[in-house]
Amino acid sequence: MAIAEPPIRIEDAPLNAVRVDDVQLDITLEQLKKLVSPRALTGETMLLNMGPQHPSTHGVLRLLLELDGETIVSCIPDIGYLHTGIEKTAEGKTYLKVIPLTDRTDYLAPMSNNLAFCGAVEKLVGIEVPIRAQYLRVILMELTRMNSHLVWLGTHALDIGAMSVFLYCMREREMILDIYEAVSGARMMSSYIRPGGLWRDVPAHFPQLVQRVLDVFPGRILEYEKLLKENPLWKERTVGIGKISAEDAIAWGMTGPCLRGSGVNYDVRKAQPYSSYDHFDFSVPLGSNGDVYDRYKCRMEEFNQSLKIIRQAMKRLPPGPVMTDDRKVAPPPKHEIAYSMESLIHHFKLWTEGFRAPEGEVYFAVESGKGEYGVLLSGDGSPKPRRVHFRAPSFHNLQPLSEISKGALLADIVAIIGSIDIVLGDVDR
Amino acid sequence: MGLEQKLGDMGIVTTSLEKAVNWARSNAIWPMLFGLACCAIEMMSTQASRYDLSRFGMELMRASPRQSDLMIVAGRVSRKMAPVLRNLYDQMPDPKWVIAMGDCASCGGVFNNYAIVQGVDEIVPVDVYVAGCPPRPETLIDGIMKLQEKIKHEPLKKWQ
Ligand code: SF4
Numbered sequence: 001m002a003i004a005e006p007p008i009r010i011e012d013a014p015l016n017a018v019r020v021d022d023v024q025l026d027i028t029l030e031q032l033k034k035l036v037s038p039r040a041l042t043g044e045t046m047l048l049n050m051g052p053q054h055p056s057t058h059g060v061l062r063l064l065l066e067l068d069g070e071t072i073v074s075c076i077p078d079i080g081y082l083h084t085g086i087e088k089t090a091e092g093k094t095y096l097k098v099i100p101l102t103d104r105t106d107y108l109a110p111m112s113n114n115l116a117f118c119g120a121v122e123k124l125v126g127i128e129v130p131i132r133a134q135y136l137r138v139i140l141m142e143l144t145r146m147n148s149h150l151v152w153l154g155t156h157a158l159d160i161g162a163m164s165v166f167l168y169c170m171r172e173r174e175m176i177l178d179i180y181e182a183v184s185g186a187r188m189m190s191s192y193i194r195p196g197g198l199w200r201d202v203p204a205h206f207p208q209l210v211q212r213v214l215d216v217f218p219g220r221i222l223e224y225e226k227l228l229k230e231n232p233l234w235k236e237r238t239v240g241i242g243k244i245s246a247e248d249a250i251a252w253g254m255t256g257p258c259l260r261g262s263g264v265n266y267d268v269r270k271a272q273p274y275s276s277y278d279h280f281d282f283s284v285p286l287g288s289n290g291d292v293y294d295r296y297k298c299r300m301e302e303f304n305q306s307l308k309i310i311r312q313a314m315k316r317l318p319p320g321p322v323m324t325d326d327r328k329v330a331p332p333p334k335h336e337i338a339y340s341m342e343s344l345i346h347h348f349k350l351w352t353e354g355f356r357a358p359e360g361e362v363y364f365a366v367e368s369g370k371g372e373y374g375v376l377l378s379g380d381g382s383p384k385p386r387r388v389h390f391r392a393p394s395f396h397n398l399q400p401l402s403e404i405s406k407g408a409l410l411a412d413i414v415a416i417i418g419s420i421d422i423v424l425g426d427v428d429r
Numbered sequence: 430m431g432l433e434q435k436l437g438d439m440g441i442v443t444t445s446l447e448k449a450v451n452w453a454r455s456n457a458i459w460p461m462l463f464g465l466a467c468c469a470i471e472m473m474s475t476q477a478s479r480y481d482l483s484r485f486g487m488e489l490m491r492a493s494p495r496q497s498d499l500m501i502v503a504g505r506v507s508r509k510m511a512p513v514l515r516n517l518y519d520q521m522p523d524p525k526w527v528i529a530m531g532d533c534a535s536c537g538g539v540f541n542n543y544a545i546v547q548g549v550d551e552i553v554p555v556d557v558y559v560a561g562c563p564p565r566p567e568t569l570i571d572g573i574m575k576l577q578e579k580i581k582h583e584p585l586k587k588w589q
Contacts, residue, residue, distance in 0.1 A: 174478070
């Protein structure tokens, strides 16, 4: 049975809806031809399909390569093979229920995504986060950065041919996953950071677990560097490959180690400190050449800086609550529900309906392992967001791929993709 | 059986062809190196240092479908990816098996929306479903061992 719907006039359409007549739907053959050079049409150069099932594309990226012998003439990335509709799905969920979805965008850095979204909600609603929660968030953020970098290093080295580094990195990553599991109960999809603080306080053995990381890691980083830093094979594959200048990197919207590898000093932690990052003393490693090797060096140094921040935060970790006591957004503690009618109502309201955020639009960004991970959140006074947009660093870092790979050798494209550190869940969302 | 007792310890074992072939097949599965999303990261952990899948005779992940007989669908399958996945499955030589790893591959998981195929069994036949989001490496190993059990009991007439 067809349900009669009142006709919607285009003026009444929600702001974020795309008007169909604005979109040019048909693409002419001439436009398609421009993607490759004229030589491809005569058969002088070869077209090669790489992906979406290719071990070195870090997921399901597809590249259409035009090759002149071994040299890449043009490279056309085709994304969307992992499009999950996360942004659209988020519009139908209450604020709290969006958090598990954010875990699954950049699945190598779940906590950073949680923090970006929760930070945006906190900004929109105006919630103060207790200082202990802020410090714990910093510790977890830095562990997440190391987690993300470990997978990057392992897979990047594996792509270039150094298998053992992968096994070492995954071994160290397990230590970080143990911490995730201890705090949140899940190895990967933590959903631990909530609007207003943290889901619960960290368990009693948390300091020991972090201390283990702090003790073990410096030696392990030296081990990786011993394997790679001065290794002539590694340098042969990375030095001078995939160069991008500072101006181009800014123009393409690159952030994170990819931008800093080109020598641009931009780090969200320093530029717009959040979660009391300004309480800690750390430096931002910069490269100079903007090639694969410099990006590698930046990330390796970031390991040390992360350890430095964690060490400071652990030393100064204050006691106190980890969740705001604003009962409108934070659930009351269990024992309160037993004797307080108000708490029971709050609890019921929160878990059935969720809290309401005011009308308005905010942007909140964090520095995740890959770059600036931002959330644009627009609320309409209801318990569900009107629009959520993720500014995914991988997407922006991937954009210049066709530029930087021009003139590179076919084997270098693997090194370049590895060095810009993309996660397809983040690119496609 | 009974021949062994007559022959003493001459190193001869008799069994049925069915058992021998199934035993060989189940212990030398070559999975395809095929990661889709978050679950693929856990699949990598399963192969890596702590969990070490090679203890079960399947450390050889093959990036080419022509050299593999197990497809672990690790992650969510979008509508754009679905034809590619089916294509890969069709390229694998028989006999072949499929493990749906994770909730997304099994039933769509948390993404009940326009973009995700609600369960990979809509496009390829699945032998074992592994629950979890993502499943722990232990869970995946359990799923693989369940599949090995299944292969060991495959009757002769079902061989292709
Ligand atoms: S089941 Fe969970 S972990 Fe696996 S792909 Fe789906 S969302 Fe990611």
